[in-house]
Amino acid sequence: MRTRLHIVKNEPQPSQAPVVFEIDQLCKRFKTNGSGDVSVLKDITFMARRGEMICILGQSGCGKSTLLKILAGFMPPTSGSVRLNGRPVRRPGPDRCMVFQEDALFPWLTVRENIAFGLKDRRMDRDTKKREIDRFLSLVDLTDFENYLPQEISGGMKQRVSLARVLILQPEVLLMDEPFAALDAQTREEMQNLLLALWQKFKHTILFVTHDVGEAVLLAERILLFEKGPGRIREDITISLPRPRRKDTNAYFLNCRSMTAKIKAIGVEG
Amino acid sequence: MIDRSSTGPWQSRALPWVLPGLFILIWSVVSGTGMAPAYLLPHPGDVFATAFQYIFKEAGQGAYAGRFLEDFLASTMRVMLGFGLAVAVGIPLGAVSGRLIVVNRILSTTINALRAVPGISWLPLAMIWFGIGIKTTVFLVALAAFFPIYLNTEAGVRQVSPILLQAGAMMGVRRLRGTFAILLPAAMPHIIAGLRLGMGISWAYLVLGELTGVPDGLGALIMDARMLGRIDIIVVGIILIAIIGRLCDVGLHQFLRLCFKSARRHP
Numbered sequence: 344m345r346t347r348l349h350i351v352k353n354e355p356q357p358s359q360a361p362v363v364f365e366i367d368q369l370c371k372r373f374k375t376n377g378s379g380d381v382s383v384l385k386d387i388t389f390m391a392r393r394g395e396m397i398c399i400l401g402q403s404g405c406g407k408s409t410l411l412k413i414l415a416g417f418m419p420p421t422s423g424s425v426r427l428n429g430r431p432v433r434r435p436g437p438d439r440c441m442v443f444q445e446d447a448l449f450p451w452l453t454v455r456e457n458i459a460f461g462l463k464d465r466r467m468d469r470d471t472k473k474r475e476i477d478r479f480l481s482l483v484d485l486t487d488f489e490n491y492l493p494q495e496i497s498g499g500m501k502q503r504v505s506l507a508r509v510l511i512l513q514p515e516v517l518l519m520d521e522p523f524a525a526l527d528a529q530t531r532e533e534m535q536n537l538l539l540a541l542w543q544k545f546k547h548t549i550l551f552v553t554h555d556v557g558e559a560v561l562l563a564e565r566i567l568l569f570e571k572g573p574g575r576i577r578e579d580i581t582i583s584l585p586r587p588r589r590k591d592t593n594a595y596f597l598n599c600r601s602m603t604a605k606i607k608a609i610g611v612e613g
Numbered sequence: 614m615i616d617r618s619s620t621g622p623w624q625s626r627a628l629p630w631v632l633p634g635l636f637i638l639i640w641s642v643v644s645g646t647g648m649a650p651a652y653l654l655p656h657p658g659d660v661f662a663t664a665f666q667y668i669f670k671e672a673g674q675g676a677y678a679g680r681f682l683e684d685f686l687a688s689t690m691r692v693m694l695g696f697g698l699a700v701a702v703g704i705p706l707g708a709v710s711g712r713l714i715v716v717n718r719i720l721s722t723t724i725n726a727l728r729a730v731p732g733i734s735w736l737p738l739a740m741i742w743f744g745i746g747i748k749t750t751v752f753l754v755a756l757a758a759f760f761p762i763y764l765n766t767e768a769g770v771r772q773v774s775p776i777l778l779q780a781g782a783m784m785g786v787r788r789l790r791g792t793f794a795i796l797l798p799a800a801m802p803h804i805i806a807g808l809r810l811g812m813g814i815s816w817a818y819l820v821l822g823e824l825t826g827v828p829d830g831l832g833a834l835i836m837d838a839r840m841l842g843r844i845d846i847i848v849v850g851i852i853l854i855a856i857i858g859r860l861c862d863v864g865l866h867q868f869l870r871l872c873f874k875s876a877r878r879h880p
Contacts, residue, residue, distance in 0.1 A: 417779050435782035447776045451798050451875035460794075461784035492878055512784060 363548050364391040364414075364516055369423035371409055382573035383409050387423070389567060389576065391516070394546040398553055398563035400602070402610075406574025407552045411520050414550065415441045427515060437461060440509035444521040446501055448493040448508075454500075455480065455489035458508045475511060482541065483507040499530035503537070510541065517549045523558070532590075535561055539587075556606070560598045561588055568602075570609045577609055655845040663845040664852070677846055680834070685857070687829040688819055691747060692861075695754025696815045703759045703811070704804065707766025708796065717767070728760045732818055740825055750822030750830075757818040758811035765810065769803025770796060798875030805869055805876060812865050816858040831857075 369387040372380040383406040391397055399407045413420050416435040425432040427439060448457050459476050467475070480486045483503040493501055502522055509517065519538075523531040535558065542549060553559050559566050563582050570577040580602070584594055637657055643649050644656045651659070663677075670678040710717045732753060743749045773796055781795045797804065823832025831850050838846035869876040 415779070415783055417782070435779065437783065437785040439783065441779070441783050443776055443780070445776060447774075447780045449777065449780075449795065449798070451801070451878045460781075461786075463794075464785060464790070508784070 360392040360394055362390045363393045363428055364550075365424075365426040365429075366390065366414070367424045367426070369410070369413065369425065370421045371406070371413060371418075372421045384413075384420075385573040385575045387574075387576060389579065391548050391550065393548055395564055396542060396549045396551065396562055397565045397567060398551045398559035399567045399569060400553060400556065400559045400606075401569030401574070402571055402606070403554060405569040405571035407569055408520055410574070411441065411518050411550065411552055414516075415439055415518050437512040438515045439518060440512060440514040440516075441518040441520060442502070442505045442509060442522040444524055446493065446498075448501055448504055450493050453490050453492055454485055454496065454504050457493070457504050458511060460508060461512045479507040479511045482510070482544075483537065497530075498526050499534060502526065502534060506538070506541070510545065510547075513545075515548060517547045519549065519551045521552055521554070524553070524555070531558075538562070556599050556602045557590065560584070560595060560602060561590065566602065568605060568609075578605065580605075652842075652844065655848065660845050660848050660852075664849045667846070667849055676841075676843070677834070677838075680829075681853075684829050684831050684834050685853075687827075688823070688831045689857075691750045691822065691830065692754055692815045692819050694747075695751045695818070696758050696812060698751065698755040699758035699762050699811055699815075700808065702755075703762030703807070704766050707763040707807075708770050708792070708800075710763075711767040711770025711773075711800070712796070724760070724763065728764075732757050732821060736821060736825070739822075745826050747827070749825060750819060750827065753818045753822040754815045758815045761810035761814060762804075762807040765803045765807025766800065769800030769807075772803070773799040798873065801873065801875040802879050805866070808865060808869070809862055812861055813858060816854055816861070820854065 366387055366389055369384055370382070371384040372382050375381050387410060389397075399410065401407050409418075412418050414425055414432065416432050416439065419433075432439070449460065452460065455476060458479055459472070462472055462475065465472075477486070480489055483506060485500060485503055485507070488496055488500060493504070496504075505522070523534045526534060538549075539562065541547075551559075551562055560582060566580045566582060567576050568578040568580060569575065582598060584598060588595055640654070641657050644651065644654050655663075666675050666678045668681040672679040706720070710720050735753060735756060736749075739749045739752050743752055777795055777799055778791060781791050786794060819830070820832035820835065823830040824836050827833050831854055835847050835850040838844070838850065
């Protein structure tokens with residue numbers, strides 16, 4: 344069942360945290376007009392422990408976004424199962440929140456209203472709600488911008504709002520679909536640091552899709568290296584660099600280089 | 614919350630009135646110099662006097678004197694009833710049809726075929742069905758206003774990014790709340806366009822509906838004046854409908870902006 348997993352040898356002591364997310368032999372095919380089906384994902388099997396930061400790394404077209412959509416419950420898998428805390432995932436819900444790559448804020452709501460959106464249905468008294476919203480506004484450093492509309496703020500700020508509006512729902516798992524890919528290099532680095540700080544604080548389980556090797560090495564405890572045609576897990580790699588990780592260290596650089604070499608190898612074979 | 618309405622210097626505020634002013638100027642010259650005889654185009658001064666009499670004088674102080682309020686209320690009520698009916702049917706149907714491909718398939722051919730039928734061809738049928746009077750007028754207004762409202766709502770709802778709906782779903786928003794909290798606000802610019810077009814066309818069809826021998830209303834006024842050869846009254850009727858139509862448009866827009874954040878703040 345887990346033959347596709349090759350755990351790298353130098354793994355630190357295995358984490359004792361309980362498994363929250365179990366993905367078992369997930370397949371996804373899309374119907375095309377004419378010549379049969381296209382297999383997008385094949386036999387995806389892995390699990391995520393509580394508080395783990397897992398990066399899904401692969402070239403574009405390897406099905407990583409599709410995988411995230413299935414995990415979020417936006418589309419059903421063709422076969423296989425997704426379980427969160429033992430219960431099968433069938434539809435979207437606030438226990439698995441997604442941060443999208445593109446701007447997915449509600450343009451007619453202010454920053455504050457966007458962050459408050461998911462709380463509306465929660466049973467919570469006014470003051471608690473207000474305090475929660477204030478807290479998350481300040482966590483993403485947007486207190487001064489609470490009354491701005493999305494069209495009036497920068498791309499980085501928008502992604503901070505996207506982050507805050509799901510964090511406030513206290514999801515079990517955060518699904519992030521190349522959330523920083525559209526940002527400039529400096530803003531991206533700020534966002535990566537912010538994400539790490541928030542992760543250290545809240546200990547969410549995070550599945551982070553990216554095609555950026557440097558980003559994966561900076562963030563991940565584990566990297567699931569994807570190959571395409573059909574999309575599948577090539578390798579499950581543990582990154583044991585100590586934190587805080589710095590981009591100007593040799594260890595970081597070596598990790599990036601070996602990861603790039605692995606990706607190249609896939610390309611040559613494929 | 615930036616107010617996007619233009620509160621520029623007086624020049625930009627004066628701009629909308631340049632064209633009407635120019636129009637009245639040319640009109641004065643044309644009828645003042647006798648280029649157009651009074652039985653074809655009365656002088657603006659005469660029209661203004663007639664309008665004053667029609668609007669402000671007491672009944673009995675001259676032909677048509679003091680009838681304005683009555684006509685205005687009758688016409689406005691017909692427009693509002695017809696428009697309201699069109700909104701009540703057009704927006705829900707448009708929203709469902711924009712979301713569900715099956716409903717869209719069922720409706721679109723029929724609605725687009727009916728849309729091609731000019732409103733005036735319904736008039737004889739409506740008169741047979743509903744007789745002469747308010748029902749016929751309301752029917753025609755509702756029918757005419759329905760199409761732009763339905764079509765724009767449908768287009769707007771169909772163009773709502775699925776990502777917004779997915780974002781709502783993951784935040785635990787179920788279908789009903791999603792409709793009112795995400796779908797309709799996201800489609801709001803289109804819905805507003807549809808409502809404004811529908812409101813405009815309502816006034817156009819009001820006159821059509823009032824051509825048929827109802828005793829009161831602005832359309833009836835124009836028809837009546839035609840029979841009596843009172844061209845000044847016809848012009849007064851036309852100008853009043855233009856003014857009221859514009860005021861309704863502004864009023865509708867302001868009302869929507871007052872009631873809905875999404876109408877105020879869309880980019």
